[in-house]
Amino acid sequence: MSHPDRLEELDLYSVWATARDLEGAFDPFSFEQRMAAYRTMIANTNTDDRFGADNRHNPLWGLMFQHQWQFRTDRLGAGTRQDGRIDPDSPWGYGNYTLSVVPWLGAAVAGVVPALPVADPPTRSRFRYVTGGTVPEELVPAVADWRAYFFLVAGGDLTDPEPARLALWKAHKTSLDVVVGVLADVDTDPWPDLEVTFLRGWCRMVDYLWAAAWPTDFTFMTAHGLDVLPESLLTSPEDLDALPAKARGNVVNVLRLATTPRWRYGLNLLLWRRIMRTREARDRVLPLLDAVFDPRPDNAAERRAVLRHLLRR
Template identity: 30%
Template sequence: MWPYFSIKALLIVVVALNPAAATAQSDTDANGGDIYPPLWDFAPENLLDFPVKDNKIVIYPWNYQERLGAYRSLLKASAKYFVAFGSQNSANILWGLPLQHGWQFRTGRLADPTSGTSCGHGNLCISVRSWWSCMNYYLSIIPFLGAVEAGLFGEVQYEVEMLPPEDRRDDFCYSVADCRSRIPKLMDEWKSSSFVLDDALHHMWKAHVASVAYALKYLADPEANFGEDWANGVDFIAATHFSTDLQTTNNFQAFLPQRMLVEEDVLPSISGFSSQQNKVLLSLRALNKANRLTGMSPPEEARADDLTLSFSSLPRNFKNEH
């Protein structure tokens, strides 16, 4: 049974992220911006919008626009399953994935945190040195390849292949066959064919938790602390089957930090952050600390079986390498 302060922290997060907690118009998010991720209209929408070389559809997922295109084509291919739940595919629960990717891009979290390269600093490059971008690889390319394997895109006449980054090539897989051989259980998590809405949310969050568990960590404090708090919080939020449709996710992201955290940021009064943003960050921190102190785990339904690892058990190599 969870201790009282763990439950209270979780409730603060969930209540704060409730759709009713933020006011949003149909074409704007809770911050007054476009509801779609940056450059959404310029991202590839279909598999054949990507280049074809040597009888392979080739995607370079270390470019923001191309990774976003993988999401966009996935949203379009899965739209038929959500027609009954809302117009213009707005009820599609996969919206949470590209919207998180857009938030990461907009807030500088896909850039090289070491400043050893210009990657992500004023360009579309996604840095392999960013923890957020590495984690997001498992929340973009794995669902995408899982969908290809499951036949969501119909008959695909070409093999689909991801181009590797310049560094840390061994940390990722690049095709259906490659990922199937290296991480079969994670691929299975993203092949769920259940589209009863609550069942779909259950499978989506289960796969999400499993993907986060596979991610790498290359951050410097205090952003590293937020990343770890967020990763822990995902386990618990998953238990609520929190809806990740277009509007709900936009409302939710209004309470996430709109820039990278720095040493001068001290909770619960980070300058420039709203009181709700400070409250959510503080609650995620409290939830993570309570989880560590008590050794408690999230509910079984929120865990991805033996794929779900505690982030505290992974090597803490957040520190800059240069």
């Protein structure tokens, strides 16, 4: 199965190379099977090398990288790294379910992957999953948006990558909106409050990434996405203080997003969407986003650029 050579240097490669293809059924509480599902979706959307001979331009890579990070940092369950089983009560595990199983269901409707039965959760859970083949009603719109994404990449002209990116982020957002709503209504104990707040903030960050048509292909992820998230669970403020500066800054910004009042968050997002209206702005999203979230003397020029994009007609 084609892949960028650089993949073999990363911890993701082990599961990429060894996970068995899904056959007969999809057990979404197996880390290996979720990764096998991603691998299949990545491979099956690269017909005619539309994302490159080694598939490096496929925007689904971002989901696979993030799931590997969740696994590596014990966010899928206390024993996941030992037995490969995802805790049905893990908030991050549930969040990823909406970004692995739900895309798979959409891809199946689009004819991109086989329509395999999805296994029920092994135990009772605070979260609602596909059970007895029935998709929870709150996840049905997300399946539809992922179906639209897979229809687009299967048959559309991908010369310009932005339409596919925007369709992916739309589906991503629809999925995580469900997660945000559920987290507000369930008891997430014993998961640390700080960690759950970080997850809520990350779900809000998706709005900013969607507006910017943020790239999630292999090249972008390996250049900009490998050292930006915390490599340990956030159980206390001391854990935050112990993070490397880059990851700590990102986490602080995400936590701030999570605790911003809804009205202020909506206003800030409206302004950001206006800033990101043009391709020129979206092509410079990295420095512009940095200027918005972390204003410093050394990015004053970028802050002026933000204002120009905001005020232009």
